[in-house]
Amino acid sequence: MATPVETREPSRGWRVVARKELTDHLLSARFMVLLVLLALAALGSVYAAASGIRDVAPQASGRSALFLKLFTISADPIPLSFFVFVGFLAPILGIAFGFDSVNGERAQGTLPRLAAQPIHRDDVVNGKFVAGLSVIALMLTTLVLIVAGVGIVRLGIIPTAAEIARLLIWLIVAVLYVGFWLAFATLCSVILRRASSSALVAIATWLVLALFAALLVQLLAGVLAPAPAGADAQAVLHNAQVEQNLARVSPITLYEEATNALLDPEIRAVGIVTIQQLDRAVVSDLSLGQSVLLVWPQIVGLVALTVVCFAAAYVTFMRQEIRA
Amino acid sequence: MADPTTISAKGLTKRYGDLTAVDHLDLEVQKGEVFGLLGPNGAGKTTTILMLLGLSEPTEGTIRVVGLDPAKKPLDVKRLVGYLPDSVGFYDALTGRQNLRYTARLNGLDKGESEKRIAVLLAEAGLGEAADVPAGTYSRGMLQRLGLADALVKDPQIMILDEPTMAIDPEGVNEILRLIRSLAEERGVTVLLSSHLLNQVQAVCDRVGIFVKGRLIAQGRPDQLVADDGPVTVELGAHGDFATLERVLREVPGVIGVERPNGRSSRLWHLTARPDSVPAIVQNATSSGVDIWHVRRLGTDLADVYHHYFEQESNYGNAR
Numbered sequence: 001m002a003t004p005v006e007t008r009e010p011s012r013g014w015r016v017v018a019r020k021e022l023t024d025h026l027l028s029a030r031f032m033v034l035l036v037l038l039a040l041a042a043l044g045s046v047y048a049a050a051s052g053i054r055d056v057a058p059q060a061s062g063r064s065a066l067f068l069k070l071f072t073i074s075a076d077p078i079p080l081s082f083f084v085f086v087g088f089l090a091p092i093l094g095i096a097f098g099f100d101s102v103n104g105e106r107a108q109g110t111l112p113r114l115a116a117q118p119i120h121r122d123d124v125v126n127g128k129f130v131a132g133l134s135v136i137a138l139m140l141t142t143l144v145l146i147v148a149g150v151g152i153v154r155l156g157i158i159p160t161a162a163e164i165a166r167l168l169i170w171l172i173v174a175v176l177y178v179g180f181w182l183a184f185a186t187l188c189s190v191i192l193r194r195a196s197s198s199a200l201v202a203i204a205t206w207l208v209l210a211l212f213a214a215l216l217v218q219l220l221a222g223v224l225a226p227a228p229a230g231a232d233a234q235a236v237l238h239n240a241q242v243e244q245n246l247a248r249v250s251p252i253t254l255y256e257e258a259t260n261a262l263l264d265p266e267i268r269a270v271g272i273v274t275i276q277q278l279d280r281a282v283v284s285d286l287s288l289g290q291s292v293l294l295v296w297p298q299i300v301g302l303v304a305l306t307v308v309c310f311a312a313a314y315v316t317f318m319r320q321e322i323r324a
Numbered sequence: 325m326a327d328p329t330t331i332s333a334k335g336l337t338k339r340y341g342d343l344t345a346v347d348h349l350d351l352e353v354q355k356g357e358v359f360g361l362l363g364p365n366g367a368g369k370t371t372t373i374l375m376l377l378g379l380s381e382p383t384e385g386t387i388r389v390v391g392l393d394p395a396k397k398p399l400d401v402k403r404l405v406g407y408l409p410d411s412v413g414f415y416d417a418l419t420g421r422q423n424l425r426y427t428a429r430l431n432g433l434d435k436g437e438s439e440k441r442i443a444v445l446l447a448e449a450g451l452g453e454a455a456d457v458p459a460g461t462y463s464r465g466m467l468q469r470l471g472l473a474d475a476l477v478k479d480p481q482i483m484i485l486d487e488p489t490m491a492i493d494p495e496g497v498n499e500i501l502r503l504i505r506s507l508a509e510e511r512g513v514t515v516l517l518s519s520h521l522l523n524q525v526q527a528v529c530d531r532v533g534i535f536v537k538g539r540l541i542a543q544g545r546p547d548q549l550v551a552d553d554g555p556v557t558v559e560l561g562a563h564g565d566f567a568t569l570e571r572v573l574r575e576v577p578g579v580i581g582v583e584r585p586n587g588r589s590s591r592l593w594h595l596t597a598r599p600d601s602v603p604a605i606v607q608n609a610t611s612s613g614v615d616i617w618h619v620r621r622l623g624t625d626l627a628d629v630y631h632h633y634f635e636q637e638s639n640y641g642n643a644r
Contacts, residue, residue: 016429024417109413113474115379116407117430118399322379323370 013119017127018134021101025135030096038089038143045082046147049073050154067159068166068263070151082147083259086140086174087252091206093139094181097132099202100195101125101186102317107195115322125317129186129310136178137171144171162265162288169292170262176302177255181206183309190317209250217246240272248298251305258298261291270295329388330355330482330514331376336385338371338538345371347538348385353516353531358508360525360546361518363535369518370410372535373486376516377407390481403431406475410487410518412467416460420451420470423459424477431478438477445473450499465496472503483507485517489524501528522546555580557622558602560593564614569593572612576604591617 025031049070074081080088102125105111114124144167152158159167184205188198220243227239247253257270265285286294331353338346346368353359361369374380376387378394378401387394394401414423421442428438446455449469454462462470468488475483488504489497505528507513518535519525525532526546533543542549562569573582573593578601584590595605602621609616 013430016426020426020429024415027417108415109409109411110415112374112379112409113407113412113414113427113471114430116377116402116405116409117427118403118432118478119430120399322374 013117013123014127014130017119017123018130019127021128021131022134025097025131031135031139034093034096035139035142038085038093038139039146041085041089042082042143042147043150045074045080045085046070046150049081050151053155067148067151067157067163068265070147070155070157071167071170072260072263083170083174083263086143087177087255087259088210090136090140090174090178091181091210092203093136094132094178094183095185095199095202095206097135098129098182098185099189099199101128101132102189102313103193103195103198104189106193112322121318122314125186125190125314129182132182132186133175133179136182137175140171140174140178165288166262166265166291169288170259173255173258173262173299173302176299176306177251180251180302180306180309183306183313187309187313187316190313190320209252213247213250213252217243220246237272237274244272248301251302254298254301254305258295258302261286261295265291267291268294270298329353330390331359331516332388333372333376334386336372336375336387337383338368338375338380339383345538346375346382349535349538349540351533351540353514355514356508356512357530358504358515358517358528360529360532361516361535362520362522362525362532363518364520367535368538369535370486373407373484373516373518376484377402377405403478404481406478406480406483406513408468408471408475408483408485408488410490412471412474414459414462414467414470414474417458419456420446420459420462420473421455423470424474427474427477433478441479442473442477445476446470449473449503465492465499468492468496468500469503472500476507480513482514482516485515487519488517489519489521497524504528555596556599556602558595558597558605559618559620559622560595560605560609561591561617561619562593562609562614563591563617565612566614568612569609569614572608573605576601576608579605594622 049072052073053066053069071082074084100107102111105114105124111124115121148159148167181202185198185202188202189195192198192201221239224246225235225239225242227235231239248257261267261270265288268286292299329352331351333349333351336346336349336351337344349368349372351372361372363369371380375382376389376394378398381395389401390404392401392404414420415426418426424442424445425438428435428442433441443455446452449472451466451470451473454466459467459470472485472488475485483504485504489500492500501524504515504517508515508530517525517529529546531543532546532549533540534549535541560573570582573579573595576597578598579595580598581596583594583596584592585594586592597605606616606619
């Protein structure tokens with residue numbers, strides 16, 4: 001060899017990519033706009049919840065999770081609780097930081113140059129995903145801290161250790177949920193060559209899932225397990241179960257079920273509960289471990305959906321030609 | 325290293341379904357030379373380059389870059405090879421310097437040293453003043469020069485330049501060509517460049533390969549490719565006694581045919597002649613008393629060269 005090849009360990013390419021992408025995200029206009037929007041929405045909901053919490057406080061006295069009510073109850077004039085807000089707006093976050101990740105490089109003509117550097121090709125997509133997930137985690141954590149801070153100051157309720165733990169686990173679930181949308185948007189950005197079409201497809205999917213999935217699932221369940229008016233209890237129950245299981249294909253359902261159980265220790269089941277089953281049940285809070293156990297399948301489902309989307313994006317990207 | 329071959333490809337083939345983009349290409353580039361891949365658009369130049377870099381996998385054939393197989397050791401190859409893609413792009417929001425910094429980091433270069441190196445490269449590329457301006461504001465020529473600097477950040481042994489002068493104004497082209505030439509002469513870098521413009525390839529390349537429809541149909545020094553093969557066409561623009569001129573021209577040894585493509589009244593003459601007779605043609609034409617306005621050897625046009633080799637190619641194809 002004419003010149004000795006460098007013996008230095010190759011730098012971890014994905015870290016360099018992630019670091020650059022993270023800087024880009026944090027300095028981008030979209031980050032600022034989304035942060036301000038989400039912060040306003042969060043503040044609005046916590047303000048309403050704080051006034052609403054006074055009304056529930058008398059009945060809730062003696063319950064352990066009063067602090068968490070900040071995040072879960074809604075009151076006039078803002079009819080959405082904090083976690084519903086996050087559930088609704090989080091997909092936007094994921095899509096915003098993913099929809100142009102790969103096709104943006106293509107459009108700027110930087111992909112061939114990037115790929116010609118001594119990094120593995122998957123470093124590009126891995127680094128970008130890590131950067132996107134970091135920004136999302138950062139934003140959600142900030143929001144939760146803002147809400148918690150406002151709650152502590154305005155209501156004077158100090159969260160217990162169990163509540164903080166619940167909140168942390170919920171935060172992980174929320175990041176996972178946004179991570180699913182990030183992975184999905186990344187997949188769109190790999191498959192579709194234009195950033196605008198990628199954004200459109202991602203947003204359309206989100207809207208369809210958020211608005212029409214319930215209708216579709218109802219229709220499908222009606223076909224698969226018909227329960228006409230006057231059908232016996234067995235058929236009705238079967239229909240409801242089929243409907244619920246179908247709905248659980250959507251990450252939105254999974255996120256909502258997991259959130260409900262994690263933020264409200266009184267919730268003891270996410271499935272269908274018959275009146276017989278509730279008979280003589282003692283009203284008491286579930287421990288944290290039990291709540292997590294209750295929604296473990298939902299959490300695993302979310303992880304699985306995210307992994308599937310990311311894997312699809314990864315494989316497609318690895319097989320694509322670098323040249324446009 | 326005993327073997328001076330830096331880039332070698334043997335039987336290199338790339339097929340996309342039924343389309344054969346590169347067809348049994350044999351290529352050797354020696355250390356320290358500037359090699360030009362000359363061919364029309366769509367000839368498979370970019371595909372070949374991507375395979376040399378390990379960015380695209382060959383369907384058949386072997387490649388060695390400094391003795392390494394890019395398909396098996398892509399990182400080692402990419403550490404040694406600087407690449408300027410065609411219509412190179414940079415991150416618009418980052419400055420020229422920040423863009424190069426990113427490349428340095430991706431190459432795992434030491435921060436302090438790469439910072440100095442980047443400053444030097446930017447200055448050499450004539451971007452000293454624009455270094456801290458967002459790359460989105462750069463002109464095409466500036467981007468191209470930034471691309472050259474970018475490919476040099478890793479201090480490569482080999483530079484692969486894909487259409488380095490495309491879409492650049494003539495002044496910018498000269499600047500780029502000067503930079504490329506200095507790469508080979510001052511830094512001892514091996515350069516492989518692709519282009520569809522013969523005069524530019526002639527200006528900088530030590531050797532040229534003519535690449536048509538995925539096949540390398542000829543290679544050699546640029547002047548050989550043009551002159552060695554058969555008669556050339558010389559175009560004369562003349563004023564004066566045409567009868568005398570025609571007689572004089574026909575008497576020059578080596579002249580095969582004289583015709584006036586635009587008719588009897590035209591001042592344009594096309595001579596078919598052996599390449600070595602060109603000086604005599606000019607001499608005799610001038611001394612015949614007519615005024616010669618211009619002389620152009622049409623054989624140096626790339627279109628003619630392609631045409632020439634295409635004819636050979638199709639004859640060869642028929643003979644098979």
